[in-house]
Amino acid sequence: MNSTVMKKSMYWFAVPALLFYLTFWIFPILRLFQYSITDYNGYAQAYSYIGLDNYKELFRGDILGVSLKNTLIYTLVTVIAGNIIGLAMALLLNMKIRGTGIYRSLAYIPTLFSAIVVGFLWSYVYMPDYGLISSFLDKLGIANELNFLGDYSTALYSIILVEIWKTIGTTMIIFLAGLQTVPNDLLEAGRIDGCGPWRLLRHVKIPLLATAITINVTLSLINGLKAFDFPFIMTNGGPGTATNTLIFSIYKMAFTEQLFGKASALGVISFAVIIIITAVFVLKMNKREVSA
Template identity: 85%
Template sequence: MNSTVMKKTMYFFAIPALVFYLIFWIFPILRLFQYSITDYNGFSQAYNYIGLDNYKALFNGDTLGISVKNTLIYTLVTVVLGNIIGLALALLLNMKIRGKGIYRSLAYIPTLFSAIVVGFIWSYVYMPDYGMISSFLDKFGINDDNLNFLGSYSSALYAIIFVEIWKNIGTTMIIFLAGLQTVPNDLLEAGKMDGCGPWRLLKHVKLPLLATAITINVTLSLINGLKAFDFPFIMTNGGPGTSTNTLIYSIYKMAFTEQLFGKASALGVISFALIIVLTAAFVIRMNKREVSA
């Protein structure tokens, strides 16, 4: 079979994937842009084109600013703490300790549960008076009627962020562990012979060789943070007030509760652009670090 026939055959096998890509990815994005300049309510077939009025309303209102702020906080804390804890676990469970296979499995178990299950479990854990944390503190005589993690405006977002990190820490740890397995022992031994301690070995040997794993974990954490919806929806329903309103949750609420589908589409376009720009910037930055490392 000559090369021309092989190329035609390859294109032929690519057609089904291309069709699915166009139908389930490109077409919805184009429709999103179309609805963002209409007054479509999500139910009626009739709608009017209103130009950039939806975008103007978003930029002049409070919803966009609050949602972006909460989403950026959610993303920043998830990326930083999630990767630090995941790396620490990976380093610990990469050491020669008894039963490390069991510990690795235990750390990975939360990843196997769905967000719904995890959200309901942690809602009980955080529950005031009768929740697991409150009951535990009661055993030590610590009774605080104001201890309401999900009901407090100042703590609700961070309580949800902790659950996000807890659920995904297993994946982060496994990726770092895979990277640590590729670090040559000869290089570590040479570093020890040169007088490098654990911290210098981590900084000058392990971290540079983990550049690819760091890029993958940072990118995954970034995307998960920017599209956060499950836990704000399950655990707090965006409350109290607007303290846990993320971009994706605000889109859902605007479209299906307030029936402002056109305005929600405009917010979706803004969210799409934000996610693309931030993710691309991080990937480019991390790839440069990989090359320099």
């Protein structure tokens, strides 16, 4: 078999992956766009094309603004707090201390649990009167009427804390892997030049962690923008619309209110928002990584 025939035959190996990509990625997206301009309710065979009415209704109503605001807050706090805490844990566990392996394993354990398990676990932790936090405060003799998940002002941030607790192990491991690639000779040279721990972190370690930072920020960004599990499991979007995220609102609109066409329109808007935000972040992080 000559090289030309071999090259042509090699393209056939890409066909299964291409078919999979078209079937489970491109086709659903095209159908999403199609349903977004209809009054489809999710189960009826017949539906009508109504143009951009679904989009107009979403932009006139409150649900898009509330869901987008909650999602952006969720994402911003998850990205910033999650990465700062993950980096701090990685720095601590990168030190030569006794039992480091055990501490690393304990820090990673939450990542191994499913979102359902974590959601129900933290629901009991947050439970007023009988929850772990309330019981602990009662034992200390501190009177409290805390209702973390039932208070409009604290519900979203309580769920964000659970998201960070669940994903912090992965963030820490990636930072830890990056720290272990930092050359000791470079650190020693910095110490000889009079650099303290803070200056070494700022001017040596963090620049060399550019790739790890890019990975962790991207993962945190994606987790935040597609937030659904914990709002669904712990609060069902409540109280009111306090924990309504974009993905949760799509689910509720499609499967509870049976407004599949409108939900598809919200899905298109969410898709655009996620693509734009992710692209901007990745481009900025890649530029920072190159300059570092």
